[in-house]
Amino acid sequence: MKTMTGACPSDRAKLTDVLQGLREGESVTVEGMVHALHDMGGITFLILRGPKSLLQCVLGQEMDLQGVTEECAVSVTGFPRSEPRAPGGVELTAQALEVLSRPAAPLPVPVSKKRLGLNLDTELSLRPVVLRALRERSVFRIQAGLCRSFRETLHALDFTEVHTPKIVHAGAEGGSNIFRLDYFGRKAFLAQSPQFYKQMMVGAYERVFEIAPVFRAEKHSTPRHLNEYTSMDLEMGFIRSFEDLMEIETLFLQHAMALLKREYAGDVKALGISLPDVSRVPCLRFDEAKRLAAEKYKRPIRDPYDLEPEEEFNIGRYVQEELGSEFVFVTHYPSKKRPFYAMDDPADPRFTLSFDLLFRGMEVTTGGQRIHQYQAQVDKMLSRGMHPEEFESYLMIHKAGMPPHGGLGVGLERLTARLCGLENVRHACLFPRDLSRLEP
Amino acid sequence: MKTMTGACPSDRAKLTDVLQGLREGESVTVEGMVHALHDMGGITFLILRGPKSLLQCVLGQEMDLQGVTEECAVSVTGFPRSEPRAPGGVELTAQALEVLSRPAAPLPVPVSKKRLGLNLDTELSLRPVVLRALRERSVFRIQAGLCRSFRETLHALDFTEVHTPKIVHAGAEGGSNIFRLDYFGRKAFLAQSPQFYKQMMVGAYERVFEIAPVFRAEKHSTPRHLNEYTSMDLEMGFIRSFEDLMEIETLFLQHAMALLKREYAGDVKALGISLPDVSRVPCLRFDEAKRLAAEKYKRPIRDPYDLEPEEEFNIGRYVQEELGSEFVFVTHYPSKKRPFYAMDDPADPRFTLSFDLLFRGMEVTTGGQRIHQYQAQVDKMLSRGMHPEEFESYLMIHKAGMPPHGGLGVGLERLTARLCGLENVRHACLFPRDLSRLEP
Numbered sequence: 001m002k003t004m005t006g007a008c009p010s011d012r013a014k015l016t017d018v019l020q021g022l023r024e025g026e027s028v029t030v031e032g033m034v035h036a037l038h039d040m041g042g043i044t045f046l047i048l049r050g051p052k053s054l055l056q057c058v059l060g061q062e063m064d065l066q067g068v069t070e071e072c073a074v075s076v077t078g079f080p081r082s083e084p085r086a087p088g089g090v091e092l093t094a095q096a097l098e099v100l101s102r103p104a105a106p107l108p109v110p111v112s113k114k115r116l117g118l119n120l121d122t123e124l125s126l127r128p129v130v131l132r133a134l135r136e137r138s139v140f141r142i143q144a145g146l147c148r149s150f151r152e153t154l155h156a157l158d159f160t161e162v163h164t165p166k167i168v169h170a171g172a173e174g175g176s177n178i179f180r181l182d183y184f185g186r187k188a189f190l191a192q193s194p195q196f197y198k199q200m201m202v203g204a205y206e207r208v209f210e211i212a213p214v215f216r217a218e219k220h221s222t223p224r225h226l227n228e229y230t231s232m233d234l235e236m237g238f239i240r241s242f243e244d245l246m247e248i249e250t251l252f253l254q255h256a257m258a259l260l261k262r263e264y265a266g267d268v269k270a271l272g273i274s275l276p277d278v279s280r281v282p283c284l285r286f287d288e289a290k291r292l293a294a295e296k297y298k299r300p301i302r303d304p305y306d307l308e309p310e311e312e313f314n315i316g317r318y319v320q321e322e323l324g325s326e327f328v329f330v331t332h333y334p335s336k337k338r339p340f341y342a343m344d345d346p347a348d349p350r351f352t353l354s355f356d357l358l359f360r361g362m363e364v365t366t367g368g369q370r371i372h373q374y375q376a377q378v379d380k381m382l383s384r385g386m387h388p389e390e391f392e393s394y395l396m397i398h399k400a401g402m403p404p405h406g407g408l409g410v411g412l413e414r415l416t417a418r419l420c421g422l423e424n425v426r427h428a429c430l431f432p433r434d435l436s437r438l439e440p
Numbered sequence: 441m442k443t444m445t446g447a448c449p450s451d452r453a454k455l456t457d458v459l460q461g462l463r464e465g466e467s468v469t470v471e472g473m474v475h476a477l478h479d480m481g482g483i484t485f486l487i488l489r490g491p492k493s494l495l496q497c498v499l500g501q502e503m504d505l506q507g508v509t510e511e512c513a514v515s516v517t518g519f520p521r522s523e524p525r526a527p528g529g530v531e532l533t534a535q536a537l538e539v540l541s542r543p544a545a546p547l548p549v550p551v552s553k554k555r556l557g558l559n560l561d562t563e564l565s566l567r568p569v570v571l572r573a574l575r576e577r578s579v580f581r582i583q584a585g586l587c588r589s590f591r592e593t594l595h596a597l598d599f600t601e602v603h604t605p606k607i608v609h610a611g612a613e614g615g616s617n618i619f620r621l622d623y624f625g626r627k628a629f630l631a632q633s634p635q636f637y638k639q640m641m642v643g644a645y646e647r648v649f650e651i652a653p654v655f656r657a658e659k660h661s662t663p664r665h666l667n668e669y670t671s672m673d674l675e676m677g678f679i680r681s682f683e684d685l686m687e688i689e690t691l692f693l694q695h696a697m698a699l700l701k702r703e704y705a706g707d708v709k710a711l712g713i714s715l716p717d718v719s720r721v722p723c724l725r726f727d728e729a730k731r732l733a734a735e736k737y738k739r740p741i742r743d744p745y746d747l748e749p750e751e752e753f754n755i756g757r758y759v760q761e762e763l764g765s766e767f768v769f770v771t772h773y774p775s776k777k778r779p780f781y782a783m784d785d786p787a788d789p790r791f792t793l794s795f796d797l798l799f800r801g802m803e804v805t806t807g808g809q810r811i812h813q814y815q816a817q818v819d820k821m822l823s824r825g826m827h828p829e830e831f832e833s834y835l836m837i838h839k840a841g842m843p844p845h846g847g848l849g850v851g852l853e854r855l856t857a858r859l860c861g862l863e864n865v866r867h868a869c870l871f872p873r874d875l876s877r878l879e880p
Contacts, residue, residue: 002723004683004769006691008597012678016598031678033643033843051598051646071643071841073678100678103841104814128833129840131644141645144601151591157448158456158491161584163670163852165871166606166653167619167630169878179607181621181630184659188878190607190621197871200880203473203511204571205581206491212652213606219624230603238452238471238513238540243444251446283442329444374544393568393880400569401511401543403473412603431605431637438609438628440640440833 015050018080019088029077030055030092031100033132034070036112046094047087047112048076049132052141053266056086059094066099071107071132073100109133120424127431128440138267140430143416145264147211149256150232150410157248159207159234164197166213170390172196173339177217190215193409195341196394198235199370202405203397209234211412221435223424224309224362226413228433235407242343242353242369245406246283246329249357249365253278253327271420276326276359282319283329286351289315292322305334307356307363316361331355333368340380343369343406353406359418367408374398455490458520459528469517470495470532471540473572474510476552486534487527487552488516489572492581493706496526499534506539511547511572513540549573560864567871568880578707580870583856585704587651589696590672590850597688599647599674604637606653610830612636613779617657630655633849635781636834638675639810642845643837649674651852661875663864664749664802666853668873675847682783682793682809685846686723686769689797689805693718693767711860716766716799722759723769726791729755732762745774747796747803756801771795773808780820783809783846793846799858807848814838 013028035049042061046068047054057076059065068074075098083091109116109126111133116123123130131137151161167188171178172195179190193214201208214231239245257275260268268275284292286307293314294301302308307315307330319328332351335344342352354368371377377398378388388395417428426432431440453468475489482501486508487494497516499505508514515538523531549556549566551573556563563570571577591601607628611618612635619630633654641648654671679685697715700708708715724732726747733754734741742748747755747770759768772791775784782792794808811817817838818828828835857868866872871880 001763002683003720004686004690004723005720006694006718007687008684008691014598031843032646033841051600073841073843101812101841101843104839107840108836125833126836128640128836129643131641132840137644140602141600143603147601148595155588158454160491160581161587162580162870163583163653165668165873167655167668167873167878179621179623181619183619183878184657184875186878196880200568201571201870203569204577206472213603215607217624228605228607243442244448246444247447250444251448254446278446280443280445283444323441372541393565396548396566396568396880399544400547400572401473401513401541403471403513403541430602430641433605433607435624438607438623438626440636440836 012075015048015053015055018055018092019053019090021082021090023080024082025079027077027079027095028092029075031073031075034068034072034074035132037068037070046074046076048074054087054134055090055092056083056088057092057094059097063094063097066097068097068099069103069106070112071103074098075100120426124426124432124437125440131430134270138270139416139420139422139428141267142260142264142271142273142420143412143428145260145267146256146412146415146419147232149259150209150211150252152259153248153252153255154207154209154234157207159209159236160201160205162198162201162205162208162210163212164191164194164210166191166215177219179215179217192216193231194233195339198233198407199341199402199405200394200397202235202237203400203402206238206403207234207236219435223426224414226425226429226432226434229429230412232410232412233407235405237403237405239369239404239406242331242355242367242406245367245369245408246281246355249367249408249410250278250281253281273420276419278327280325281327281329281357282323282325283331283355284315284319285332286330286334287332289318289328289330293318305337309362312358312363313361316358319358326360328358329355330358338368340384340386341370341377343371359415362414362418364415364418365408365410367406369404369406372398372402372404452515455488455493455495458495458532459493459530461522461530463520464522465519467517467519467535468532469515471513471515474508474512474514475572477508477510486514486516488514494527494574495530495532496523496528497532497534499537503534503537506537508537508539509543509546510552511543514538515540560866564866564872564877565880571870574710578710579856579860579862579868581707582700582704582711582713582860583852583868585700585707586696586852586855586859587672589699590649590651590692592699593688593692593695594647594649594674597647599649599676600641600645602638602641602645602648602650603652604631604634604650606631606655617659619655619657632656633671634673635779638673638847639781639842639845640834640837642675642677643840643842646678646843647674647676659875663866664854666865666869666872666874669869670852672850672852673847675845677843677845679809679844679846682771682795682807682846685807685848686721686795689807689848689850690718690721693721713860718767720765721767721769721797722763722765723771723795724755724759725772726770726774727772729758729768729770733758745777749802752798752803753801756798759798766800768798769795770798778808780824780826781810781817783811799855802854802858804855804858805848805850807846809844809846812838812842812844
């Protein structure tokens with residue numbers, strides 16, 4: 001009888017080991033997709049695409065190429081040696097080639113080209129194959145690195161990971177931008193955020209986080225909105241001030257930039273990313289930030305209660321020019337524009353103990369302290385014409401006792417897009433959903 | 441102007457440090473919820489609940505208790521000292537108490553009791569506060585540990601994390617158990633699995649994984665089904681056999697049990713979990729497993745193409761009794777019962793190169809090799825009366841060339857429930873969704 005013992009196939013070499021020169025002088029077998037093929041008059045250069053990097057293989061005149069083409073899956077055996085002109089600095093002199101599978105048709109787009117030059121719509125339609133292009137796939141490796149950093153930072157601070165439901169009976173953020181669902185004949189919704197649930201968990205775990213999809217039925221199409229996106233959420237108890245949350249986000253950013261520099265250097269280079277300095281992140285009050293940007297860039301303030309995208313852009317520019325920072329925390333947003341669970345500033349209840357983080361002129365995080373006292377929460381609901389009895393399971397925690405707490409949500413695609421210098425957030429989402437796009 | 445520097449509040453001690461005796465002899469300030477209060481004739485024992493553990497604080501007669509009750513959020517300052525009779529072996533002699541917040545009403549359920557004795561429905565309705573009970577919250581810490589293990593195992597093997605859309609235009613698993621959604625006037629669905637997307641990514645990243653919600657509109661209510669659950673998915677290219685996937689799952693289980701033993705010992709103990717031996721996991725072919733269980737337990741085979749829950753239970757029992765294993769891979773499921781993308785066994789195409797993993801008599805994983813050749817996939821679709829033109833973006837990858845590949849999906853709640861000895865999978869889901877439950 002067969003038994004599994006957790007033995008991983010080990011007779012094939014990791015491309016990264018080969019490229020680091022760890023296997024020099026040995027005969028190794030490597031596998032990958034054929035990224036590119038160059039016939040140099042008899043000698044063929046086969047560029048093998050591995051999960052993170054490329055390896056140049058040289059196939060001599062004597063070898064049977066077996067009709068190999070780009071996007072064949074192949075296994076190549078040979079001797080690696082240092083070769084400064086090869087991508088990654090190592091070349092493999094092939095002695096055997098095995099074609100494991102072949103494409104049925106040529107690619108609809110030449111993924112081995114440096115720049116694909118597709119328009120956004122074509123690129124998104126062809127995403128399943130466009131991802132094979134190096135720049136495109138690097139974007140989502142960077143994204144994976146950001147998720148790792150978020151988890152590693154929080155795990156070290158004793159946060160517990162949770163999984164909250166996405167099918168819900170009421171929206172946390174209110175408003176009309178919520179998707180409706182038929183749930184066995186009952187009306188249900190797709191969660192706009194894990195807000196209620198992450199707060200519920202603070203009484204049990206003190207500190208929780210979740211990285212998961214959220215859904216917003218926004219009816220406008222902009223380069224900064226997605227109808228489904230990935231939210232990196234945290235919520236924590238026993239805060240002294242909402243600034244504790246900003247410190248933790250700063251810590252996350254510091255860890256993220258260090259991790260990307262150390263472990264994702266190839267992707268950072270492929271995308272030409274300049275990693276921002278996050279040793280210090282300045283803070284500006286909402287009204288102050290608004291005023292400073294309006295004065296410097298001579299743009300009148302139209303909406304005193306919210307930031308228009310152009311204002312965010314100008315605040316980002318101001319902070320870059322005046323303070324040398326690509327990030328800025330904008331604090332104390334007006335109560336009017338923040339949700340019913342936001343805690344008002346006791347010093348001036350027209351404003352809340354809340355913040356957004358802007359990165360290169362765009363909001364990438366919203367956070368703040370929440371109301372933890374039962375009566376205060378009920379009163380604020382009533383003052384907004386809400387019905388507390390509809391929020392029974394949410395208010396259960398306030399009634400049962402909650403520590404002072406708060407949290408934040410980071411938009412993963414926006415953070416990725418700003419970092420990678422992508423103008424449209426759709427470029428930073430593997431398979432974006434927007435007003436007109438449900439496929440692939 | 442304020443700036444954030446990533447400084448974490450450090451003037452409060454971590455409960456775990458205090459319990460490990462690291463702060464003995466110092467005056468420390470700790471914070472937490474009041475889990476229990478015992479008046480011992482003047483002296484009061486206040487049991488503080490931290491994120492992972494309890495700390496016994498002794499408040500002398502001279503102290504002003506300020507009307508402190510259970511579920512107050514408090515800060516206690518005092519000297520910790522070793523005390524074998526205290527939970528965790530350390531006691532803090534309090535010198536100052538500060539009440540940070542108070543509940544508005546007593547708890548609807550006494551969370552400090554060892555066993556709550558609630559029926560399932562009441563427990564789920566009160567989940568937001570029931571999670572404050574130690575056993576209940578330990579279940580989801582174990583769950584968080586399983587997720588960590590999955591990620592850590594795969595990260596070490598060069599897997600890339602991905603985020604795939606949950607709003608989709610077609611279901612991957614077919615059938616009627618799919619939720620429908622109004623998407624700006626168009627028909628859309630909630631993803632039953634990330635199957636198509638994870639395969640699409642294999643051509644780019646070779647190895648990918650995702651931990652995310654999936655949705656199944658199952659119309660039956662059983663102790664093993666949820667309408668929304670968390671799936672731990674992986675997909676990898678360049679497999680030699682579907683057994684490579686089973687080896688990787690075994691590796692994950694080995695890492696998980698080691699991690700739980702090392703870092704989640706308190707939760708393992710609280711739940712009385714006996715961690716299974718996963719050094720070797722036996723494999724049985726589907727038809728063989730079926731026959732062996734039928735013969736031993738004298739239960740006739742009714743459905744030759746699938747395993748009934750009772751058969752899974754009996755196979756689990758058989759493997760436990762005869763082979764001493766709590767896990768078993770059941771391989772080579774009939775083609776008829778596997779999805780259209782499953783690769784048939786060339787040696788006998790009535791069966792597939794697929795497997796389920798049973799744990800203590802219940803399926804917790806489904807996996808297998810996929811068809812990677814374009815024509816073979818189109819032919820199988822046609823033979824099932826499907827329309828390949830409806831799967832254009834999926835088939836794009838087969839057309840473009842795909843390595844031999846396969847993957848698996850682990851049901852996180854089922855794995856958690858089996859491990860923790862919970863009879864109903866709802867106990868292993870924070871906020872379960874079933875036919876009648878949409879709240880909390």
